Amino acid sequence: MSATAAALAHADDLADFVAASPSSFHAAAEVARRLTAAGFTSLDETAPWSVEPGARQLVVRDGAVVAWIVPGGATADTPFHIFGAHSDSPGFKLKPQPTTGRAGWLQAGVEIYGGPLLNSWLDRELRLAGRLVLDDGYSVLTATGPLLRLPQLAIHLDREANDHLALHKQTQTQPVWGLGNAASADLLAELAAAGPDVDPARIRGYDIVTADAAHGAVFGKDDAFFASGRLDDLASVHAGLVALEAHEHADASHIATLAVFDHEEVGSGTRTGAAGPFLADVIERIQLGLGADREQQLRALAASWCVSSDVGHSVHPNYVEKHDPVVQPLLGSGPILKINANQRYATDAAGAAAWHGWCEAAGVTSQEFVSNNAVPCGSTIGPITATRLGIRTVDVGIPILSMHSARELAGTADLLALSRAAAAFFAG
Structure with missing residues (x-):
C-alpha cells in the first residue's frame, strides 16, 4: 500500500521545516514563527510573565524553545504533559x-x-x-x-580507498x-x-x-522512504510542533508542553541543554503564574509525564547481526518505544503501558527497540529530564537508517504516526 496523502503532506511539511532549520538557532526560531502564527504569544525571559488559564505561550532561549498551552480550567497543581526533543545534529x-x-x-x-x-x-x-x-x-x-x-x-x-x-x-x-x-x-x-x-x-x-543543502525527499516503492539531513532530531521536533499547533485544550486536565533542547549531541550540559535549567525555570514560572505554592508545585510534577522523542535504529538488512536477534523494528511499521535495562533510556513498565495507550488512542502501531547486548546504545534527553525534574519519562522515537549521516533515512508513514501519537499524548 502506498503512503497516504496525509503522510506525504506531513513529509513535505517536514522537508520544508528542515530546510528552514539548518542550525539549532534556526530550528528554535522556526518553531516560534509557526506557533506565533497559530496564536501563541512569545515571552521575554527578562520581563515579567503573565500566565493564566487559556494562555498559549512560548519562550526561546538561543537554540532551545519551550511552548505550552494552559487549559481553561487550570489550577495551581495542574500537571504537565511534556513532549521533548532536540534541535541540534552532528x-x-x-x-x-x-x-x-x-x-x-x-x-x-x-x-x-x-x-x-x-x-x-x-x-x-x-x-x-x-x-x-x-x-x-x-x-x-x-x-x-x-x-x-x-x-x-x-x-x-588511493587504490585501496574502498578497503x-x-x-x-x-x-x-x-x-x-x-x-x-x-x-x-x-x-x-x-x-x-x-x-x-x-x-x-x-x-x-x-x-x-x-x-x-539538499531538500528532503520521498522516494522508493510506494513512497515508503523519506531522506533528509537532520532527521536526528528535527523529525521529533516537527512531530511535536504539528501536534501542538492542532491541540484543542479547552477540556484538558494538563498543560500541553513542547520542549526543544539544544546540545543533545554533545551531552546536554549547557544552559539550553536538557541537563540545564531551562525547562525547570519555565515550569516554575508557569506554576507561579497559576499561584502555586511549593507543595502544589511538587504535586503537579508528581502527576506529570514527559515523552522524550529521538530517533532509534531500524534493523539494517546488510548488518542484521548488529541488532537484537528478536526485537527488530522496521521502517514503516510505526514509532518505537526505546527500552534499556541500564537506564540509557528512561522507559519503565509504567511508561511502556502509558505509551501503548497513547498510540492506541491515536490509531498508531508501535514497535519496541532494544539493543544487541554486544552493541551498547547511546542515550537521550529522557534520563536527563527524569533526573533533573523527577517527572515520569518514557523514551520513544522513529526508526531510521544512516543515523548521524549527513542525510538520514526514515519511513514516510512513521513521521505522521509519531505526530499523531504526540497529539494523543497532548490530548491525554
Whole structure:
C-alpha cells in the first residue's frame, strides 16, 4: 500500500521545516514563527510573565524553545504533559579564524560537532548556518545557500580507498568554498552577506555549523522512504510542533508542553541543554503564574509525564547481526518505544503501558527497540529530564537508517504516526 496523502503532506511539511532549520538557532526560531502564527504569544525571559488559564505561550532561549498551552480550567497543581526533543545534529562547526586554504583553494576551518559519520559528508553541497553576535550584543541569524564541499580523493590516487576509507579528523575534514588566497578572503563576510547583510566588522562572535543543502525527499516503492539531513532530531521536533499547533485544550486536565533542547549531541550540559535549567525555570514560572505554592508545585510534577522523542535504529538488512536477534523494528511499521535495562533510556513498565495507550488512542502501531547486548546504545534527553525534574519519562522515537549521516533515512508513514501519537499524548 502506498503512503497516504496525509503522510506525504506531513513529509513535505517536514522537508520544508528542515530546510528552514539548518542550525539549532534556526530550528528554535522556526518553531516560534509557526506557533506565533497559530496564536501563541512569545515571552521575554527578562520581563515579567503573565500566565493564566487559556494562555498559549512560548519562550526561546538561543537554540532551545519551550511552548505550552494552559487549559481553561487550570489550577495551581495542574500537571504537565511534556513532549521533548532536540534541535541540534552532528556535523561540523566553524572554528575561530575560519578562513583557511592551501594550494590555491579557499577552505573553512571546522571542528567536528558530536559524532557524525564523517565519510557521509563527502561530495555533498553544504550550507553554513547559525548566529552572528554583533558589537551591540544583538544576535542575528544567517544561512548561506550551497557554499562548501568536502571533495573525496579520486580512486586513482588511493587504490585501496574502498578497503579502508577513514578520514583524518583534522587534515581531511576542511571543506573547500572557493579559489584564491586565504589572506585576501573572508568567510565571515560571506556569512554576513548571506542573511542579515551586516557589516562583517561588527561581528564579535558566532556559532555557525554545516548542514546538507539538499531538500528532503520521498522516494522508493510506494513512497515508503523519506531522506533528509537532520532527521536526528528535527523529525521529533516537527512531530511535536504539528501536534501542538492542532491541540484543542479547552477540556484538558494538563498543560500541553513542547520542549526543544539544544546540545543533545554533545551531552546536554549547557544552559539550553536538557541537563540545564531551562525547562525547570519555565515550569516554575508557569506554576507561579497559576499561584502555586511549593507543595502544589511538587504535586503537579508528581502527576506529570514527559515523552522524550529521538530517533532509534531500524534493523539494517546488510548488518542484521548488529541488532537484537528478536526485537527488530522496521521502517514503516510505526514509532518505537526505546527500552534499556541500564537506564540509557528512561522507559519503565509504567511508561511502556502509558505509551501503548497513547498510540492506541491515536490509531498508531508501535514497535519496541532494544539493543544487541554486544552493541551498547547511546542515550537521550529522557534520563536527563527524569533526573533533573523527577517527572515520569518514557523514551520513544522513529526508526531510521544512516543515523548521524549527513542525510538520514526514515519511513514516510512513521513521521505522521509519531505526530499523531504526540497529539494523543497532548490530548491525554
